Amino acid sequence: MNLAEYRRAARAWLEENAQAGDRPEAGDLARAKEFMARFYDAGYSGITWPARWGGQGLTEAEERAFAAEARHFTLPTYVFSIGLGMTGPTVLDRGTDEQRERFIRPLLRGEEIWCQLFSEPGAGSDVASLQTRAVRDGDHWVVNGQKVWTSIAQYADWGLLLARTNVDVPKHKGLTMFVVDMHHPGVTVRPLKDMSGRANFNEVFFDNVTIPDEHRVGEVDDGWSVAVTTLLHERLSISAGVGMGGQKDNPASLEALRQAVDTSDPLVRDQLVELHIRSRALALFNQRLAQETEAGIFPGARGSAAKLLLAELTLFQADLATQLVGPESVVAGHPLAQAISLAPGFALGGGTNEIMRNIIGDRVLGLPPEPRVDKTVPFKDLKVGTQA
Amino acid sequence: MKLVLSQEQQQLRESVRSFLRAASPLPKVRHGYDPQVYARLNGELGLSGLIVPEEYGGAGAGMAELAVALEETGAALLPGPFLATAFAAIALTRTPDKELLSGIAEGRVAATLTEHELACDGTTVRGTLTQVLSGMEADVLVAPASTGDGMVMVAVELGAPGVSRTPLETLDVTRGQARVVLEGAPCRVLGPQPESGIGDRLCVAVAAEQLGVMRAALDAIVAYAKIRVAFGRYIGSYQGVKHKLADMHCKLEQAESIVRYAAWAADEAPDELPGAAALAQAYVGRACFEVARDHLLLHGGIGYTWEHDAHLFYKRAKADEVLLGPPRLHRARLAQLLEL
Ligand SMILES: Cc1cc2nc3c(=O)[nH]c(=O)nc-3n(C[C@H](O)[C@H](O)[C@H](O)COP(=O)(O)OP(=O)(O)OC[C@H]3O[C@@H](n4cnc5c(N)ncnc54)[C@H](O)[C@@H]3O)c2cc1C
Numbered sequence: 155m156n157l158a159e160y161r162r163a164a165r166a167w168l169e170e171n172a173q174a175g176d177r178p179e180a181g182d183l184a185r186a187k188e189f190m191a192r193f194y195d196a197g198y199s200g201i202t203w204p205a206r207w208g209g210q211g212l213t214e215a216e217e218r219a220f221a222a223e224a225r226h227f228t229l230p231t232y233v234f235s236i237g238l239g240m241t242g243p244t245v246l247d248r249g250t251d252e253q254r255e256r257f258i259r260p261l262l263r264g265e266e267i268w269c270q271l272f273s274e275p276g277a278g279s280d281v282a283s284l285q286t287r288a289v290r291d292g293d294h295w296v297v298n299g300q301k302v303w304t305s306i307a308q309y310a311d312w313g314l315l316l317a318r319t320n321v322d323v324p325k326h327k328g329l330t331m332f333v334v335d336m337h338h339p340g341v342t343v344r345p346l347k348d349m350s351g352r353a354n355f356n357e358v359f360f361d362n363v364t365i366p367d368e369h370r371v372g373e374v375d376d377g378w379s380v381a382v383t384t385l386l387h388e389r390l391s392i393s394a395g396v397g398m399g400g401q402k403d404n405p406a407s408l409e410a411l412r413q414a415v416d417t418s419d420p421l422v423r424d425q426l427v428e429l430h431i432r433s434r435a436l437a438l439f440n441q442r443l444a445q446e447t448e449a450g451i452f453p454g455a456r457g458s459a460a461k462l463l464l465a466e467l468t469l470f471q472a473d474l475a476t477q478l479v480g481p482e483s484v485v486a487g488h489p490l491a492q493a494i495s496l497a498p499g500f501a502l503g504g505g506t507n508e509i510m511r512n513i514i515g516d517r518v519l520g521l522p523p524e525p526r527v528d529k530t531v532p533f534k535d536l537k538v539g540t541q542a
Numbered sequence: 543m544k545l546v547l548s549q550e551q552q553q554l555r556e557s558v559r560s561f562l563r564a565a566s567p568l569p570k571v572r573h574g575y576d577p578q579v580y581a582r583l584n585g586e587l588g589l590s591g592l593i594v595p596e597e598y599g600g601a602g603a604g605m606a607e608l609a610v611a612l613e614e615t616g617a618a619l620l621p622g623p624f625l626a627t628a629f630a631a632i633a634l635t636r637t638p639d640k641e642l643l644s645g646i647a648e649g650r651v652a653a654t655l656t657e658h659e660l661a662c663d664g665t666t667v668r669g670t671l672t673q674v675l676s677g678m679e680a681d682v683l684v685a686p687a688s689t690g691d692g693m694v695m696v697a698v699e700l701g702a703p704g705v706s707r708t709p710l711e712t713l714d715v716t717r718g719q720a721r722v723v724l725e726g727a728p729c730r731v732l733g734p735q736p737e738s739g740i741g742d743r744l745c746v747a748v749a750a751e752q753l754g755v756m757r758a759a760l761d762a763i764v765a766y767a768k769i770r771v772a773f774g775r776y777i778g779s780y781q782g783v784k785h786k787l788a789d790m791h792c793k794l795e796q797a798e799s800i801v802r803y804a805a806w807a808a809d810e811a812p813d814e815l816p817g818a819a820a821l822a823q824a825y826v827g828r829a830c831f832e833v834a835r836d837h838l839l840l841h842g843g844i845g846y847t848w849e850h851d852a853h854l855f856y857k858r859a860k861a862d863e864v865l866l867g868p869p870r871l872h873r874a875r876l877a878q879l880l881e882l
Binding site: 412434439514 | 543544545546764767768775776778779780781784785787788789791792795796797798799800802803821824825873876877880882
């Protein structure tokens with residue numbers, strides 16, 4: 155099948171299988187899982203993932219062809235986004251063959267939902283200062299502690315957990331990555347209402363939760379390098395969410411706004427032009443990153459630039475849209491009231507804008523690091539979290 | 543759509559870059575146009591003939607390749623009529639003229655283009671052109687002209703009688719402009735004026751140069767931020783500096799993506815060209831000036847001196863931003879194309 159045929163087939167499949175009432179969020183989990191199974195069976199889940207572990211083994215070209223078609227539809231896939239974008243690729247990159255065999259196919263087929271358990275009340279930007287402990291006990295580990303802001307945890311079957319396994323070494327050197335069973339009786343998930351009024355993220359408590367050593371990802375005390383893999387995937391997958399125009403259902407898109415506002419006013423026109431310029435600039439940058447990846451140039455830390463630009467565009471766009479539409483945009487029920495509430499999330503989740511700028515400065519431009527007090531001190535002697 | 547350079551294009555970039563590094567290093571550019579460098583650029587690298595069709599002795603390359611070359615000449619702040627000649631070549635590929643195109647391809651002829659309309663009686667032209675890019679260095683002016691029956695493209699020898707040229711004192715000391723008055727200057731009619739496409743390609747060409755200017759400006763300040771110390775630390779380690787540099791990098795990434803896209807559209811997707819060209823000027827022109835400005839500021843006092851190169855980038859960026867008209871025109875064009 156050539157690319158054009160592939161794309162036509164994808165469109166036909168989407169037309170038949172995407173339902174008008176579908177929302178990205180997990181309104182109806184059964185529907186989302188049923189959709190995902192059909193999505194996988196049709197060959198559209200894990201398009202570029204290795205066939206050996208259940209992926210399709212195709213190239214970025216097919217992935218992009220599919221994404222170009224999918225943009226015209228709304229798919230109920232939000233609950234799978236952490237697994238597909240972050241934890242799945244981490245298991246593929248850094249897991250054992252047994253782990254790949256066990257976890258990848260059910261993840262791609264939507265049979266199992268994943269979450270990412272990194273941030274804690276005392277450790278977000280500086281996630282390496284986290285305090286959740288994992289202590290070895292024979293052939294398994296015992297975990298105690300608390301995570302927070304964990305997206306999708308309330309639906310998750312598995313979590314990718316970063317925990318401290320050694321307090322006598324500097325903070326980056328005493329972390330280990332695990333796959334934790336979210337159904338373990340010692341795991342408590344409490345949904346947290348976010349500023350939009352929805353509960354998409356959670357607090358997660360671990361009370362003597364056991365994890366078999368086979369579910370450790372990477373070496374003991376080498377969890378930081380595994381986490382870096384996850385975070386790289388995270389930034390790329392967040393930023394790749396923007397496509398070339400056609401932002402279906404986005405009430406702050408140019409297409410939506412041109413219907414909603416009076417474009418005979420030259421000031422309005424110019425603001426919409428600014429929105430167009432910024433959206434196109436980012437969409438083209440994302441396309442270029444995708445083409446580079448296809449050509450074998452891994453974007454690495456440059457993905458942080460795309461993530462930062464998306465966060466800024468999202469804030470700008472919702473802000474502009476509410477200004478243009480006026481009073482009605484801030485009344486419940488107006489889609490922009492939701493959009494303006496959701497907008498800050500992009501600038502926080504997956505690393506804040508400041509952290510993205512640090513990464514671009516340090517890793518992409520090679521600028522000198524800030525003086526640090528936390529790199530050589532053993533973790534147990536370090537000041538962490540919120541302290542007066 | 544192709545947003546990544548091919549191997550050949552990377553080679554082209556490398557050869558132009560290493561040539562300019564040796565032949566036209568930054569300390570030299572403030573002394574202005576060096577015809578010898580220009581001749582070698584065209585002779586050794588054949589750059590002036592890059593987009594000239596092969597039948598006229600050129601390389602027959604597209605805007606994508608021209609953009610690669612212009613990015614490098616921009617980064618080097620190359621003085622002289624390279625951009626102006628590229629402008630003329632862009633116009634001449636639409637109204638081909640063997641003599642001029644082969645002259646440009648061989649590097650014998652430096653040319654320039656105006657979009658301002660002259661009056662033509664068939665053999666001579668009249669008109670006052672207040673600002674002609676590289677007007678003193680160019681041998682030939684290509685221009686649209688009105689005749690009794692319709693619009694044509696004409697070529698005017700700038701050394702001929704009936705032509706008076708006055709150099710302008712331009713902000714950008716690395717590239718000149720001239721006031722050109724034509725009073726019955728002899729001209730050659732090249733053919734009817736093409737319907738469209740020239741202006742859009744000029745937008746793409748300038749954006750490519752701007753991309754080079756901004757890349758070089760960012761490189762320069764990143765390098766300085768790694769060696770300049772204040773309060774016992776490299777300035778690049780301060781977030782007030784680092785974060786600004788990160789934002790400049792983001793602008794560069796987007797600008798490069800847009801330039802590649804617009805050049806691709808010029809070569810392969812004429813339907814997309816008008817929107818891509820206006821986008822290129824609207825985004826890259828502004829981004830280039832902002833980056834050049836912040837690169838100057840982050841140098842501190844030394845950046846404000848005549849001695850230092852920072853102002854050369856700042857001034858080229860400003861001159862380029864307004865070269866094709868007030869930038870609002872590109873935004874207005876986008877509004878029109880988007881049917882707002
Ligand atoms: C919608 C959403 C979903 C999320 N989902 C998940 C998830 O699924 N899993 C998960 O593990 N986490 C998740 N997070 C957590 C997210 O990664 C953190 O909130 C984020 O990294 C910031 O950490 P923090 O909240 O502790 O803020 P802090 O780190 O306390 O930051 C406070 C402020 O200080 C600034 N700051 C901190 N350090 C620096 C520095 N070095 N230089 C300059 N400024 C600095 C920050 O930019 C910020 O402005 C999510 C967050 C949101 C908002």
